[in-house]
Amino acid sequence: MHEASIVEALLEAARDEMLRAGAERILRLEVTVGALSGVNVEALRFAFDMLAPGTPAEGAELDVVETRALCACRACGEENPVEDPFSACPACGSVDVRIRGGDELLLSSLEVEEKSSAAG
Amino acid sequence: MKIVSAKKILAGNDKIARENLEFFEKEGVFVLNILGSPGAGKTSLLEALLPRLRESMPVAVIEGDLATSQDAERVAALDVPVVQVNTEGACHLDAAMVSSAAEALDLPRGGILFIENVGNLVCPAGFRLGEHLRLVVLSVTEGDDKVAKYPPMFQKTQAVALNKVDLAGALEFDEEKVRKDLERLLPGGRFFRVSARTGLGLEEVETWLREERACRFEETSG
Secondary structure, three states, rough: HHHHHHHHHHHHHHHHHHHHHHEEEEEEEEEEEEEEOOHHHHHHHHHHHHOOOOOOOOOEEEEEEEEEEEEEOOOOOOOOEEEEOOOOOOOOOOOOOEOOOOOOOEEEEEEEEEOOOOOO | OOEEEEOOOHHHHHHHHHHHHHHHHHHEEEEEEEEEOOOOHHHHHHHHHHHHHOOOEEEEEEEEEEEOOHHHHHHHOOOOOEEEEEEOOOOOOOOHHHHHHHOOOOOOOOOEEEEOOOOOOHHHOOOOOOEEEEEEEEEEHHHHOOHHHHHHHOOOOOOEEEEOOOHHHHHOOOOHHHHHHHHHOOOOOOEEEEEOOOOOOHHHHHHHHHHHHHHHHHOOOO
């Protein structure tokens, strides 16, 4: 369950971005998780629900965008998205392929609430 | 307000890992991160390799486990400097743990530091520690389907040691399947057939380590 460590890192990265923007609360987080990143999205959500309370991201929405890897075929030259690192070329069925990407694990964007100017 | 970040979530760990690597390079220490399931034989492989290497270069070990210092005691019994890291439940080592452990260690300058990760085929894969290379220890007792089932671990290493090959016959272990899966996930990666128990194949691992160390640290020496 390394998703807990990943969420801790996510919350820290998000807090840094929030502070840099002069904001004080995170409303929404968008993360990108590759199909070959080794991260389980359900476990990630569970860890977020457990760890966000007490941080500026408490109550924030967690949007997860799942990305696939790219299968470049040496036989037919096509490039197609795949989810399995052992995929054959979806276009021609050749196994003479190179699979790349799909291991992304990114904080893509966040939505923050700005400090109200009236606050002292 | 929306902020576009596009930052790696583990960028913080990656940064400490880079600092660790710079530190190890400055100190002339070659670092190997050893990964694999519980019971694959990571510590046994170390116990077999350390006495061979120690004759010609300093060696040291950082042992990662959830609990106990049993592995560190096994290494210490060989008179090799060792620091035990207990992760207290965490399923992997991270770069900050290695940084603290390295401070407590008698560094093997001019030699090799081995970091034995927590036994786990999933979680440690994404956490760089500041190592030069990785070696995944896979044992025939785990079954020949593990490369296919745990791809990130095998995509992110440079070498795999198949351990306990002396038992392969009794277990009807399909080594061809493992090799084929590895060719897909790790083209050009090194593959060793070893038995930490009988000593089979250890010489190849030892030679590989010496060469990898030498090509990084010995270009200026005569």
